[in-house]
Amino acid sequence: MADVAALAGVALKTVSRVVNSEPGVSPELEVRVKRAIEQLNYRRDANAATLRRLGRKTQTIGLVLEDVSNPFSSELHRAVEDAARERGVLVFAGSCDEDPERERELIGSFRERRVDGIIVVPASNDHTYLYEERRAGTALVFVDRRASHLDADSIVSDNFGGATQAVSHLLEHGHRRIGFLGDLLSISTAKERLRGYAHALDGAGIRVDDDLVRTELRDPDAAAQAIDEMLALPEPPTAFFTGQNLLTIGGVHALRRAGRQREVALIGFDDISLADLLSPAISVVAQDPQALGRAAADQLFRRLDGDTASALHQVIPVTLIARGSGEIRPRSSTPS
Amino acid sequence: MADVAALAGVALKTVSRVVNSEPGVSPELEVRVKRAIEQLNYRRDANAATLRRLGRKTQTIGLVLEDVSNPFSSELHRAVEDAARERGVLVFAGSCDEDPERERELIGSFRERRVDGIIVVPASNDHTYLYEERRAGTALVFVDRRASHLDADSIVSDNFGGATQAVSHLLEHGHRRIGFLGDLLSISTAKERLRGYAHALDGAGIRVDDDLVRTELRDPDAAAQAIDEMLALPEPPTAFFTGQNLLTIGGVHALRRAGRQREVALIGFDDISLADLLSPAISVVAQDPQALGRAAADQLFRRLDGDTASALHQVIPVTLIARGSGEIRPRSSTPS
DNA sequence: CGTTGTCAAGACAACGTTGTCAAGTGCGTA
DNA sequence: TACGCACTTGACAACGTTGTCTTGACAACG
Numbered sequence: 001m002a003d004v005a006a007l008a009g010v011a012l013k014t015v016s017r018v019v020n021s022e023p024g025v026s027p028e029l030e031v032r033v034k035r036a037i038e039q040l041n042y043r044r045d046a047n048a049a050t051l052r053r054l055g056r057k058t059q060t061i062g063l064v065l066e067d068v069s070n071p072f073s074s075e076l077h078r079a080v081e082d083a084a085r086e087r088g089v090l091v092f093a094g095s096c097d098e099d100p101e102r103e104r105e106l107i108g109s110f111r112e113r114r115v116d117g118i119i120v121v122p123a124s125n126d127h128t129y130l131y132e133e134r135r136a137g138t139a140l141v142f143v144d145r146r147a148s149h150l151d152a153d154s155i156v157s158d159n160f161g162g163a164t165q166a167v168s169h170l171l172e173h174g175h176r177r178i179g180f181l182g183d184l185l186s187i188s189t190a191k192e193r194l195r196g197y198a199h200a201l202d203g204a205g206i207r208v209d210d211d212l213v214r215t216e217l218r219d220p221d222a223a224a225q226a227i228d229e230m231l232a233l234p235e236p237p238t239a240f241f242t243g244q245n246l247l248t249i250g251g252v253h254a255l256r257r258a259g260r261q262r263e264v265a266l267i268g269f270d271d272i273s274l275a276d277l278l279s280p281a282i283s284v285v286a287q288d289p290q291a292l293g294r295a296a297a298d299q300l301f302r303r304l305d306g307d308t309a310s311a312l313h314q315v316i317p318v319t320l321i322a323r324g325s326g327e328i329r330p331r332s333s334t335p336s
Numbered sequence: 337m338a339d340v341a342a343l344a345g346v347a348l349k350t351v352s353r354v355v356n357s358e359p360g361v362s363p364e365l366e367v368r369v370k371r372a373i374e375q376l377n378y379r380r381d382a383n384a385a386t387l388r389r390l391g392r393k394t395q396t397i398g399l400v401l402e403d404v405s406n407p408f409s410s411e412l413h414r415a416v417e418d419a420a421r422e423r424g425v426l427v428f429a430g431s432c433d434e435d436p437e438r439e440r441e442l443i444g445s446f447r448e449r450r451v452d453g454i455i456v457v458p459a460s461n462d463h464t465y466l467y468e469e470r471r472a473g474t475a476l477v478f479v480d481r482r483a484s485h486l487d488a489d490s491i492v493s494d495n496f497g498g499a500t501q502a503v504s505h506l507l508e509h510g511h512r513r514i515g516f517l518g519d520l521l522s523i524s525t526a527k528e529r530l531r532g533y534a535h536a537l538d539g540a541g542i543r544v545d546d547d548l549v550r551t552e553l554r555d556p557d558a559a560a561q562a563i564d565e566m567l568a569l570p571e572p573p574t575a576f577f578t579g580q581n582l583l584t585i586g587g588v589h590a591l592r593r594a595g596r597q598r599e600v601a602l603i604g605f606d607d608i609s610l611a612d613l614l615s616p617a618i619s620v621v622a623q624d625p626q627a628l629g630r631a632a633a634d635q636l637f638r639r640l641d642g643d644t645a646s647a648l649h650q651v652i653p654v655t656l657i658a659r660g661s662g663e664i665r666p667r668s669s670t671p672s
Numbered sequence: 673c674g675t676t677g678t679c680a681a682g683a684c685a686a687c688g689t690t691g692t693c694a695a696g697t698g699c700g701t702a
Numbered sequence: 703t704a705c706g707c708a709c710t711t712g713a714c715a716a717c718g719t720t721g722t723c724t725t726g727a728c729a730a731c732g
């Protein structure tokens with residue numbers, strides 16, 4: 001900046017004014033400064049600028065995802081990026097792989113770099129450590145899952161409602177024995193989906209059979225194996241509800257391997273790409289990761305703009321998409 | 337930091353020493369300072385720190401992708417993140433949607449924030465504007481596509497070889513009329529894949545028929561329509577090579593709609609999830625986005641560590657995965 | 673006992689920028 | 703002519719931190 005000032009023959013402050021398009025610079029000098037900037041290929045140092053500037057906005061936010069390469073996460077990421085871009089804000093993204101330790105590390109790194117706010121898909125079960133953080137002024141929005149032990153904004157899918165709807169759908173198609181495959185119960189969404197499953201069964205007067213419920217499944221293989229085992233039961237399920245996209249994929253694999261994809265029903269939570277091209281096409285309860293991301297970013301920016309209302313808890317609706325696999329009726333179902 | 341110093345009853349500089357674990361602080365004071373840091377929930381401002389520090393490394397890199405939510409991009413992103421994390425470096429990611437303007441904007445924003453280096457999947461056709469940039473010391477690595485008019489490091493897939501291999505594979509299965517569906521030819525990878533297609537045909541003594549080549553296709557619908565049109569030709573192709581994952585998806589749709597997925601062969605460039613579950617399962621030439629990202633990040637950090645060798649041009653191999661759709665033989669093929 | 677060396681600790685400037693305020697210029701008006 | 707006013711321009715401190723240098727204490731040595 002000093003070089004630019006020297007080349008244009010003006011004071012530092014004048015260059016600063018031109019760079020920030022502040023008023024009160026004569027057109028003549030403005031031209032001279034701009035020419036010098038171009039000539040020297042100068043770019044203001046945003047870090048130094050925010051150092052002195054009041055309010056100290058870095059025009060930067062942090063985003064903690066489960067895994068940037070997971071389709072759900074990455075669509076959410078894109079929605080956040082788009083919202084941020086409208087405001088000239090850049091996004092730091094990081095994956096924490098369900099590791100609370102990593103979540104803390106990431107948030108720590110974000111804080112060191114003085115991000116204006118953080119959007120987080122939490123892995124941790126205790127967010128009290130963020131209490132001080134928030135008091136220090138960093139805006140914080142939870143997305144996909146609620147915060148635990150901390151009263152913070154959250155935007156989540158209707159996990160309970162969606163699961164209830166999916167299982168009710170299977171019940172309506174005559175199923176009475178429905179298997180449930182779920183993720184770690186430490187993840188609140190997984191717990192909610194299991195709750196929805198139980199609720200729907202309860203509404204139909206069916207007791208939850210522990211043999212038909214498998215949780216803590218983390219990948220397609222684990223899900224496939226769980227299905228193999230359930231199909232080998234004396235009274236096997238006639239339908240499955242898979243509570244997460246990877247588990248759905250594992251489920252499809254298992255049913256195909258057993259050659260029973262046309263007789264055992266399947267509904268998954270969360271849409272998977274190409275689900276419509278399989279035969280049977282896979283019915284799912286689709287979440288809207290873009291809506292989640294957009295709503296989270298909007299709320300974050302609302303906070304950054306000074307909104308101090310009490311914590312917002314927004315629920316984004318989900319949609320049951322009937323494509324075929326969820327509409328298979330049980331073979332031996334007694335006619336109504 | 338002043339508050340911490342006051343609370344611990346020491347000078348600013350002593351706190352600085354403790355924070356950076358510099359030697360020469362008595363154990364007693366160190367404990368006192370650490371306690372004060374904890375008590376005040378203090379975190380050093382990384383921006384201010386790098387301002388004064390020699391070398392001025394921000395421990396931050398920028399990543400320009402086509403679209404963070406595209407599976408290819410996001411897997412690449414994850415590999416870069418992992419490499420960065422090993423070094424305590426944070427990643428700014430941005431999508432440019434094939435818009436050169438947006439590419440420049442993003443790189444400009446990165447530069448303002450003084451990132452140590454930039455990894456870019458280029459959209460632009462002219463990177464001379466980055467010349468000054470590089471001279472200013474920002475490390476720059478191109479990935480997936482080469483830089484144009486700029487001698488910079490690049491890590492790319494073997495687009496030409498992969499396309500040649502795919503088309504040769506179709507030829508070996510008896511096809512003589514093979515349709516090509518490609519993306520914008522302004523994208524160098526698309527051009528390379530078309531070149532590979534022509535090369536393979538040429539090797540078999542077949543002239544490229546312009547009716548069977550469609551480019552500038554950007555989404556599944558466009559690809560599906562192109563296939564519809566080619567299938568309606570008097571002498572329709574018996575096989576297709578789709579030069580990009582979205583186009584492959586469109587191709588599958590079109591063939592299914594026409595009910596000809598079991599008689600017309602299809603090979604796609606770039607793997608798609610669930611390709612193995614379709615029937616027929618989709619044969620592809622798979623890229624390795626993780627290897628691309630890892631190699632790009634490694635090269636970037638090598639540059640940041642002071643490597644000044646001349647530009648590296650690394651080619652990552654691709655793999656033909658035969659799953660079924662690419663092994664369909666033409667109906668009316670004359671027996672050998 | 674005086675000199676030297678070692679080490680802990682602090683004072684101060686500097687990084688690149690912006691906020692504040694003062695100085696200078698030219699114009700309109702009493 | 704003198705005054706006030708609006709406007710342009712610049713000098714200087716400040717942001718939160720680290721590099722450099724100085725100070726002071728204390729031990730070892732001749």
